[in-house]
Amino acid sequence: MSLALLAPLGLAALAALALPLLIHLVRRLELQTTPFAALRWISERVRPQRRLRFERLWLLLLRLVLLAALALLLARPVWNGDAQPARSWGVVAPGVALGDARAAVGAGEAEWHWLAPGFPRTDEAPPSSTVAVASLLRELDAELPSAAKLAVVVPEQLGGLDGERPRLSRAVDWRSVPARAPEAASWSNAAPIRLAVRYAPESADSLRYLRAAVAAWNQREAGRYAFDAQPAEVPLAETTTWLVWLAPPAPALTQWLDRGGTALVAGRADAGGEPLWRDASGRVLARQSSDGAGRTIALAGALTPADLPPLLDADFPDRLRAAFAGAPPAPDRAPAAVAAPRVDERIAASAAQSPANARPLDAWLAWLIAGLFLLERIVAMRIGGPAAEGPRARAAKDAGGTRAQESPT
Numbered sequence: 001m002s003l004a005l006l007a008p009l010g011l012a013a014l015a016a017l018a019l020p021l022l023i024h025l026v027r028r029l030e031l032q033t034t035p036f037a038a039l040r041w042i043s044e045r046v047r048p049q050r051r052l053r054f055e056r057l058w059l060l061l062l063r064l065v066l067l068a069a070l071a072l073l074l075a076r077p078v079w080n081g082d083a084q085p086a087r088s089w090g091v092v093a094p095g096v097a098l099g100d101a102r103a104a105v106g107a108g109e110a111e112w113h114w115l116a117p118g119f120p121r122t123d124e125a126p127p128s129s130t131v132a133v134a135s136l137l138r139e140l141d142a143e144l145p146s147a148a149k150l151a152v153v154v155p156e157q158l159g160g161l162d163g164e165r166p167r168l169s170r171a172v173d174w175r176s177v178p179a180r181a182p183e184a185a186s187w188s189n190a191a192p193i194r195l196a197v198r199y200a201p202e203s204a205d206s207l208r209y210l211r212a213a214v215a216a217w218n219q220r221e222a223g224r225y226a227f228d229a230q231p232a233e234v235p236l237a238e239t240t241t242w243l244v245w246l247a248p249p250a251p252a253l254t255q256w257l258d259r260g261g262t263a264l265v266a267g268r269a270d271a272g273g274e275p276l277w278r279d280a281s282g283r284v285l286a287r288q289s290s291d292g293a294g295r296t297i298a299l300a301g302a303l304t305p306a307d308l309p310p311l312l313d314a315d316f317p318d319r320l321r322a323a324f325a326g327a328p329p330a331p332d333r334a335p336a337a338v339a340a341p342r343v344d345e346r347i348a349a350s351a352a353q354s355p356a357n358a359r360p361l362d363a364w365l366a367w368l369i370a371g372l373f374l375l376e377r378i379v380a381m382r383i384g385g386p387a388a389e390g391p392r393a394r395a396a397k398d399a400g401g402t403r404a405q406e407s408p409t
Contacts, residue, residue, distance in 0.1 A: 003077055010074030013067075020063040024056065059379050066372040073365045088149040091115045091140065093158065094127045095181040101153035104175040110151065115140075130182045130332075133160035137341060141168040155179035158336045167344035176336035196240040197229040198253075203246035203266070206303035209311050210244060216317035242324045246303060257294035262324055264297040271298035276323060279309055288323070297323050 088110040092101040116127040151173035159181035214227040232247035243263040273289025301307025
């Protein structure tokens with residue numbers, strides 16, 4: 001057991017202890033001389049001796065202790081108790097049957113938890129969707145005591161990974177079993193999509209290119225995409241997902257963007273934003289930018305092959321689909337064997353130096369400071385009031401003698 005300080009620089013506030021010492025030295029006593037007749041018989045050669053002393057010593061000590069407690073609070077003390085025996089943890093990733101996990105790790109006393117947010121125990125329902133496996137492993141490694149052993153059972157095909165192999169502070173008993181992690185939701189298996197096109201009469205020839213793009217989408221995902229082409233004055237349906245606006249700006253377009261929709265508009269050569277499409281020479285053909293709560297895909301020219309050469313390319317349906325929905329999510333699946341965590345020496349050293357079983361003492365110190373402050377006020381008022389006048393001082397006053405009158409500090 002020991003006491004540690006998380007912010008030792010807070011002890012620099014102890015320099016404030018000089019303040020009450022200074023106050024008690026400067027304002028020791030304010031003396032008033034009251035002459036009376038017996039003074040004529042006292043020789044002038046007898047001079048009073050001066051010495052350094054503190055008045056109201058108890059009040060001074062209370063103030064010093066109060067300031068010291070405040071400085072200690074700024075240093076954030078913690079109490080390191082006896083380390084509790086660390087139990088082993090067995091963690092099961094989604095997609096793995098609990099019986100297979102126990103058989104893979106073997107018999108032994110361990111706490112079994114799901115690899116899911118909050119790390120629920122395995123007696124609760126298993127998670128039904130994919131989880132951020134790599135991120136959860138780092139979180140669990142940071143929360144467990146450094147002496148705890150960790151066994152992780154994952155499917156052979158593991159999802160929820162990121163761009164870096166997990167680096168932990170401890171060696172992990174990494175086991176994989178024949179299973180597959182749940183599939184993550186992707187833009188290829190979501191809800192039906194309705195593409196609405198609102199056009200002016202002079203832009204009607206552009207509809208065939210959009211109709212062909214939607215037909216190409218439906219070849220891959222039959223029946224998922226609906227094509228709604230109407231003149232510009234026709235209101236948008238409530239089920240509209242994406243909008244292509246081939247007409248002059250109108251309130252309907254502004255309202256759509258204000259609701260957070262995505263719209264492709266043509267003839268916006270002066271539009272700003274991030275370049276989205278370029279031609280072979282590098283000229284920007286389309287830009288995308290935030291517009292209100294929504295997003296605008298602005299074509300520099302019209303939706304025609306002359307102004308937009310990629311319109312005739314075989315991959316234009318995919319480029320249009322990606323422009324509306326964004327790029328597909330980055331791959332997050334890999335064989336479990338290549339995703340096994342590795343020990344990072346720097347993380348391990350940092351975990352070894354961190355205080356284990358540390359209990360903060362902030363609350364206790366706050367109560368102590370409050371009590372000291374209340375006690376200091378009580379002592380200061382009693383010393384400075386009439387009750388502080390001793391019997392000798394009262395007798396001297398009654399006799400008309402000289403009295404040193406004190407001013408409360």
